[in-house]
Amino acid sequence: MIATPHNPLLRADRLVKRFLGVVALKGVSFDLRPGEIHALCGENGAGKSTLIKTLSGLYPAGTYEGEIFVDGKPVAFHSIADAEAAGIAVIYQELALVEEMTVAENIFLGEEPRCGLLIDWDKVYRVARAQLKHFKIQIDPAQPVKSLGVGQKQLVEIAKALCKKSRILILDEPTAALTETEVKSLLNILRDLRQRGFACIYISHKLDEVLAIADRITVLRDGESIATLETGKTNQNEVIRHMVGREIKDFFPRRPTRRGTCRLSVRGLSVEESLQEISFDVYAGEVLGIGGLMGAGRTELLMHLFGAWGDRFAGAVELNGQAFVAATPHDAIRQGLVLVSEDRKRHGLILEQSIGFNLSLSSLAKLTALGCIDKHREFERNKCFFNFLRVKAPTLETLVSQLSGGNQQKVVLGKALMTGPQVVFLDEPTRGIDVGAKVEVYELVNCLTKAGQAVVLVSSELPELIGMSDRIVMLCAGRVSGEFRREEATQEKLLAAAMGMVAERAER
Amino acid sequence: MTISESTGARSGLLVRDFSLVIALVVICGFFALMNPTFLSARNLSILMIDLSITAVLAVGMLLVIVPGHIDLSVGSGVGLIGGLAAVLVFEHNLPSPVAMGIGLVLALVLWGGMGALIVFKRIPAFIITLGGLLIFKGAHWLVIHNATVPVVPGGQTNLYSRLTTWYLPSALGLLLAVTVTAVITWNSVRARQRRRAYGFELANTELFFLKLFLTGQIIFLFVIIANQYRGVPLSAAILGVVAVVVHLVTQHTPFGRYLYAIGGNAEAAFVSGIPVNKVLLGAFASLGAIVALTGYLQTAYAGASTTTVGSLMELDAIAACVIGGTSLKGGRGTVAGVLFGALIMAALLNGMTLLAVSPEIKFITRGIVLTLAVWMDVRLSEKW
Numbered sequence: 024m025i026a027t028p029h030n031p032l033l034r035a036d037r038l039v040k041r042f043l044g045v046v047a048l049k050g051v052s053f054d055l056r057p058g059e060i061h062a063l064c065g066e067n068g069a070g071k072s073t074l075i076k077t078l079s080g081l082y083p084a085g086t087y088e089g090e091i092f093v094d095g096k097p098v099a100f101h102s103i104a105d106a107e108a109a110g111i112a113v114i115y116q117e118l119a120l121v122e123e124m125t126v127a128e129n130i131f132l133g134e135e136p137r138c139g140l141l142i143d144w145d146k147v148y149r150v151a152r153a154q155l156k157h158f159k160i161q162i163d164p165a166q167p168v169k170s171l172g173v174g175q176k177q178l179v180e181i182a183k184a185l186c187k188k189s190r191i192l193i194l195d196e197p198t199a200a201l202t203e204t205e206v207k208s209l210l211n212i213l214r215d216l217r218q219r220g221f222a223c224i225y226i227s228h229k230l231d232e233v234l235a236i237a238d239r240i241t242v243l244r245d246g247e248s249i250a251t252l253e254t255g256k257t258n259q260n261e262v263i264r265h266m267v268g269r270e271i272k273d274f275f276p277r278r279p280t281r282r283g284t285c286r287l288s289v290r291g292l293s294v295e296e297s298l299q300e301i302s303f304d305v306y307a308g309e310v311l312g313i314g315g316l317m318g319a320g321r322t323e324l325l326m327h328l329f330g331a332w333g334d335r336f337a338g339a340v341e342l343n344g345q346a347f348v349a350a351t352p353h354d355a356i357r358q359g360l361v362l363v364s365e366d367r368k369r370h371g372l373i374l375e376q377s378i379g380f381n382l383s384l385s386s387l388a389k390l391t392a393l394g395c396i397d398k399h400r401e402f403e404r405n406k407c408f409f410n411f412l413r414v415k416a417p418t419l420e421t422l423v424s425q426l427s428g429g430n431q432q433k434v435v436l437g438k439a440l441m442t443g444p445q446v447v448f449l450d451e452p453t454r455g456i457d458v459g460a461k462v463e464v465y466e467l468v469n470c471l472t473k474a475g476q477a478v479v480l481v482s483s484e485l486p487e488l489i490g491m492s493d494r495i496v497m498l499c500a501g502r503v504s505g506e507f508r509r510e511e512a513t514q515e516k517l518l519a520a521a522m523g524m525v526a527e528r529a530e531r
Numbered sequence: 532m533t534i535s536e537s538t539g540a541r542s543g544l545l546v547r548d549f550s551l552v553i554a555l556v557v558i559c560g561f562f563a564l565m566n567p568t569f570l571s572a573r574n575l576s577i578l579m580i581d582l583s584i585t586a587v588l589a590v591g592m593l594l595v596i597v598p599g600h601i602d603l604s605v606g607s608g609v610g611l612i613g614g615l616a617a618v619l620v621f622e623h624n625l626p627s628p629v630a631m632g633i634g635l636v637l638a639l640v641l642w643g644g645m646g647a648l649i650v651f652k653r654i655p656a657f658i659i660t661l662g663g664l665l666i667f668k669g670a671h672w673l674v675i676h677n678a679t680v681p682v683v684p685g686g687q688t689n690l691y692s693r694l695t696t697w698y699l700p701s702a703l704g705l706l707l708a709v710t711v712t713a714v715i716t717w718n719s720v721r722a723r724q725r726r727r728a729y730g731f732e733l734a735n736t737e738l739f740f741l742k743l744f745l746t747g748q749i750i751f752l753f754v755i756i757a758n759q760y761r762g763v764p765l766s767a768a769i770l771g772v773v774a775v776v777v778h779l780v781t782q783h784t785p786f787g788r789y790l791y792a793i794g795g796n797a798e799a800a801f802v803s804g805i806p807v808n809k810v811l812l813g814a815f816a817s818l819g820a821i822v823a824l825t826g827y828l829q830t831a832y833a834g835a836s837t838t839t840v841g842s843l844m845e846l847d848a849i850a851a852c853v854i855g856g857t858s859l860k861g862g863r864g865t866v867a868g869v870l871f872g873a874l875i876m877a878a879l880l881n882g883m884t885l886l887a888v889s890p891e892i893k894f895i896t897r898g899i900v901l902t903l904a905v906w907m908d909v910r911l912s913e914k915w
Contacts, residue, residue, distance in 0.1 A: 331802055356804035370802040373795035375862055384792055385804045387785035395783045402729055420731050438803065 030095050032057045032222050033078070033111070033191055038089035040073050040082065042425075047073040049246040050089070055191065060213060060223045062233040062254075065243035065266055066429070066457035071226050074243070075193050078224075079113045080106035112184035113193040120168045120176055127151035127164035130183045154186050159215060174205025178212065185221075192216070193224040198232060199455045202317050210236050228457055230259050242266055267459050275490025276462065278469050279509075282493070283307030285344070286477035287360070287446050289328070292338030297323045298501045301338070305446065305477040310468060312492025313481045315521050319498040321481045322365060325448045329362040330355045342446065356385055361444040363435055365451035365481070371435040372423050379405045379419035381434050386441040408437040413463065429460030436467060447471055450481045465491055485514045499523040550907065551855070551871045558875060562882030569885055572759035578881045579757065580695055583770035584828045586873035588844060589851035590770075590777045591821030593869050594814045596852050597781070598793040599861025600649065600656040602815075603845050604663030608822040610841030611671040612638050613830030617680040620691060627683070627691040635823045641667075642819025646812045664845070672838055681835040694769070694831040698762035707763065708754040711771070712747045719743055766828055773821065778866040780817075790814060794861025850897070851876050854904040875900070 031054035040048040048070050055061050063071050076082050078091065080100030090097050093109050100106045120129050127148045135142040136150070151164035160178045168176060177197055184192055194213075198206045213223060213236060227233050233240060234254055241251045242265040249265050285304050292301040297320045305311045315321050326332035328340060330349030340347045342358060349355035352362070364370035372381055382405045383390060390401045405419050412433040416426055423434055432452065439447065449468070453461040468491060471478055482488045488495055489512045497505040497520035505520030562569040588605060595602050612634040619630035645663055649656045683692040699707070719739075726733055733739075757763045781787035789810045792800040801807050829844070830836045855872030857864030879900060883893050 329802075351806065352802050352804045353806045361804075362802065364802055369796075370799050372799055373792050373862070375795050376791065380788070380791075384788065384800075387788055391785055395779070396785060396788070398783075399725070402725075406729075418731055419729070442804070 031055055031092075032094065034092040034095075035074070035078065036090045036092065038074065038077055038087055038091070040070075040077055040087040047246055048077070048087070048089075051243065051246070051248045053241055053248055053251075055222050055224060056238075057190075057222050058217055058220045059238045060217055060225050060236055062225045062227065062237035062240045063243060064227075064230070064233060064240055064262055066459045069243040069266070069457070070246040071243055072195070072427070073246075075113060075195060075224070075226070078106070079103060079111055079193060107187060107189070110188065110190035111193065112187060112189035112191070113195065114177065114180045114184060114197060115195050120179060122169040123167065125165050125167050126155075126162055126171070126179050126182075129168055129179060130154070130164070130186050132183075134187070150186075151182075155182055158182060158185060159212060172205065173200045174202065174209065177201070177205075177209060181212065185216075190220075191222050191224070193226075195226050196228070196455055197225070198227060198229060206232065228455065230262055233262075234259060244268060263458055266457070274462070275487065276465055276469065277310070277491045277493075278473075279493055280308040280469075280472045282309050283475055286342065287328075287347075287479075288341040290339045290341075292324075292327075292340065293336040294323065294327045294333040294338075295336070296501075297333070298327065301498075301501075301503055303496050303503065303506070305479055307445075307475045307477055308472045309493045310472055310478045310480055310491055312488040312495040313479060313498060314483075314485065314488045314495060314517055315498035315504075317483070318500075319521065320501040321498055322450055323501075324498070325362055325450050325479065325481060328355075329360065329448060331362070356442050356444070359443070359445035360448070361385070361439040361442050361446075362448040363439050363450060363452055365454060367428075367431055367435050371438075372431060374424040375422065377420045377422055378409065378414060378416055378426070378434055381423050382408055382419075382437045382441060385438050386443075389443075404441065408441055412437050412467070429456040429463075432456050432460065432464070436464070440467075440471075444476065446477045446479065448479045448481075451483065452480070453482070453484075453487065485517055488512075488517065489514065497521050551868075551875070555871070555875055555878065558878050558882065562878070562885065565882075566885050569882055572756050574881070574885065575756050576760040576764060578877060579753075579767045580764050580832060581881050582874055582877040583764065583766040584695075584825060584832060585844075585847050585851060585877050586770050586870055587773050587821060587828065588825040589848040589855075589869050589873045590774055590866055591818045591825070592845075592848040592852050593777065593781070593857060593864055593866065594790065594817050594821075595656070596794075596849070596857050596859060597790045597861060597864050598811060598814055599797065600811070600814075601849070601859070602645075602656065602660045602663075602818060604645070604660040604667055605818070605822050605825070605848060606841045606844035606846070607664045607667035607671060608638065608641070608819075608841070609826040609829050609844050610836070610838075611667045611674065611826070612823045613682075613826030613840055614671045614675045614680065614836035616691065616827060617682045617830055617836040618674055620682060620689065621680050621684060624684075627689040631691060631823075631827055634826065635820060638819040638823035638826075639816055640819075642815045642822065643812065646815030649815070650808045650811045671836075671841075675836050675838070677838060679835045679837050682831050691827060692831055692834075693765065694828050695764065695766050696831070697765040698757075698760075699765065699768060701758040701762050704754045704758055704763040707768070708750050712750050715746060716743060766832075769824070769828070773824070774866055774870060781866060786810060786813060791862055794858075794863070796862075847873075847876055847897075850901045850904070853901065872904075875904075 033055040035051060035053045037050040037052055038048050039046070039050055051070060051074055053074070063074065065071050077087050080103045083101045084099035092098065098109060100109070121132065124132070130151050131147050136146045137143055148164050155162055155164060160182055162171070162175055162178060168179065171179065181192065197209060201209065210232070216223065225233065225237055237254050239251055239253055240257065240262060242249045242262060244266060252262065284307055286307050287305040290302050293299050301324065303311065313321050313324065323332060327335070330351045342360060347358060349358065349360070368374065373384070379402070383401050387396060390397055390404065409419055414430050414433045416430060423431060426434070436452070452464050468478055468480070480488070480491060489509070493509050495507045495512050495517065496503055497517055499521055500523065504523050507516060559569070568574055588609070592602060592605065615637065616630040616634040619625040619633060620627050645659050648654050648659050683689045688696070723733065723739065754763060781790065789800065789805045792803070792805055793807055793810060797807060826841065830840055833840050851872035852864060852869050853859060853872065854875055855864070855868030855870070857869060876897070879897065880893065883896065
């Protein structure tokens with residue numbers, strides 16, 4: 024590698040990218056040195072994704088203004104293949120692996136070594152094994168990808184990129200779905216790669232992680248590069264200040280409200296093999312946090328109560344003192360219970376349709392007169408939520424697929440709230456969205472409880488759980504392993520309960 | 532019917548509209564050059580009947596393709612239901628409305644049953660309806676004992692036979708044209724005003740009025756030409772009613788919205804509280820009813836039920852949908868598009884028949900047109 028610190032490996036100079044009516048990048052400049060981990064931070068819609076897509080050839084040369092240099096020479100990528108040939112590989116949030124194939128097959132997908140007309144399987148597995156070992160990734164190349172966890176899949180993606188002789192890795196939210204340990208091993212591997220001279224662009228909303236691993240941080244805001252900071256000379260507050268353009272003092276602005284009557288009561292619930300004898304209550308005006316490690320049964324619990332998953336073996340559920348039975352989400356929503364799923368693209372949105380289509384989707388029955396949708400009322404109602412949630416988009420007709428993660432999440436929330444629920448289940452409502460949008464979600468939770476609705480909040484982030492809940496129930500292996508009031512909850516206590524170390528229960 | 536107000540309409544669709552219009556003009560121009568009788572009142576009248584039969588079935592097919600399913604059994608179903616009604620009329624002397632009513636009930640049961648298997652047993656629609664294709668074909672031949680069963684005893688007429696032989700009186704046809712044009716104009720202008728009030732993107736004003744003007748022109752031209760022969764065929768009027776009803780259902784009812792939502796993302800639709808199973812059952816049952824109707828039209832058009840009635844009609848219906856911009860992956864497609872697609876297929880077939888093209892070449896040509904249409908669709912979809 025001939026590049027020196029004065030001669031960056033990759034440089035973007037005043038990139039401007041326009042979409043129909045929207046300027047996504049307004050002159051972003053950015054450089055990446057060899058052997059550097061360079062973090063990109065910014066709110067959703069700040070232009071991070073657009074920048075990556077431009078650098079990786081997804082937006083071909085000619086569709087943007089400005090210049091990209093690799094090794095000091097101007098380049099024009101016309102496709103992803105061009106960028107890959109120049110050594111740039113992107114590891115996306117949605118992993119691009121073939122589930123049914125083995126690790127080694129995936130690593131060599133499309134570039135299988137051949138022996139005449141046939142694939143040289145021996146070489147595939149031998150080289151894959153050597154490569155994985157070389158980069159200290161402990162995965163058996165003969166394992167099918169579908170048997171791996173998200174963290175391991177991520178590592179396979181990285182191995183795949185490295186096998187293609189990539190010098191520049193772009194990681195888009197690599198840790199969004201990883202557990203603590205997986206994050207640690209990923210960061211270690213990245214540090215190792217840095218030692219070997221690979222450069223890495225690292226995009227994450229988790230600032231502690233960014234500060235722990237990055238050498239420099241470039242902050243984007245509204246399509247502009249605001250600042251490039253040396254990690255050693257900055258701190259979380261400064262980064263956030265640059266991201267939002269203002270200081271966020273109150274990170275978890277939970278305003279407790281007076282607790283009302285019992286809205287939802289669950290007694291002795293056992294579902295399939297996943298949930299055992301779960302009991303809890305949620306009151307009007309209250310936020311009940313539910314925590315636990317991956318696989319503890321948090322999502323399963325919500326999905327089951329919502330009628331979307333599982334056969335019940337035992338237990339009773341009451342909503343507002345009445346027996347509550349929901350065979351499908353349709354029943355649950357009709358009775359006043361709504362769920363915002365953790366996976367918004369899979370369970371939340373019809374991506375190819377407009378914002379308006381999605382917002383009113385769960386509430387059409389109320390907007391229908393004489394069998395026909397009253398389009399005028401539908402519009403008024405959509406507009407109301409569009410404005411209330413401050414969705415950043417030109418009009419209600421904008422396709423949801425064109426929105427940033429935070430704005431997509433707002434649409435999912437709006438769709439749920441339009442049904443006029445009494446109990447709202449929020450499953451990881453702030454996953455993969457930026458600080459500003461997170462605070463907006465928290466404010467929304469305050470609005471809901473103030474209006475007397477009950478909120479059940481599932482989150483893997485303990486600070487969020489402690490910051491936003493009035494009461495916290497921890498799950499461990501499908502059982503309630505602890506219940507805490509907001510005042511007594513600490514990260515240590517919650518974590519201990521999540522791991523089943525104490526069977527401490529709060530007396531109410 | 533304006534496409535601009537439809538769900539799923541995007542600026543890209545405009546390109547599609549025009550490419551379809553151009554394709555249609557090229558096809559018609561070619562046939563008119565080769566054989567001037569293509570544009571004669573008599574032939575256009577025949578074309579209208581051809582079109583109405585293909586289009587009614589295609590519009591029904593839209594209801595199951597939009598939510599991401601498919602039905603291969605409709606062609607055999609057309610033969611079976613039409614044949615059953617013919618047997619009841621001809622061999623059992625039932626009044627034709629009663630016979631057709633019985634056929635309709637049977638169609639609802641059959642399609643409800645197939646829908647239930649698809650929805651509750653999670654068997655792919657492709658397999659279930661492939662089974663249906665074979666079973667219904669066999670049942671059809673059994674019902675008519677491999678013979679030719681006329682839809683009406685010799686020399687008489689009944690409701691069944693009039694489906695494709697009765698024409699609207701010319702005054703009624705003109706009145707209809709005036710009404711339809713007025714309704715379309717009023718609706719389009721109102722929709723446009725609303726979009727402006729909502730701050731939505733508006734199509735170019737001149738283009739909008741040009742489109743409206745052309746639509747009106749075509750409607751009147753259609754009625755005037757039809758009146759030069761015997762008038763507007765009853766089957767064309769039936770198509771009009773079916774098209775308007777399905778358009779209203781898909782664009783203005785929750786049921787229709789749900790079809791698009793399920794086709795776009797079935798899991799998200801379920802979690803959003805859409806009664807997915809009920810909606811799919813409804814879609815298949817509605818298609819069943821339309822299959823019965825098409826069965827009567829097609830059998831009446833042939834004059835009798837024979838073993839070949841309905842053969843391969845499923846492919847014409849699917850082709851019309853796809854040419855009209857319906858996505859086989861689900862979530863996209865409009866009635867207006869399907870009508871255009873059906874018109875292209877019908878014009879092609881009619882023109883080739885007029886030129887006495889051999890059946891072999893007809894098949895090959897239709898296949899090529901379908902392939903081109905899908906290819907074009909893929910190309911156009913990439914751009915937006």
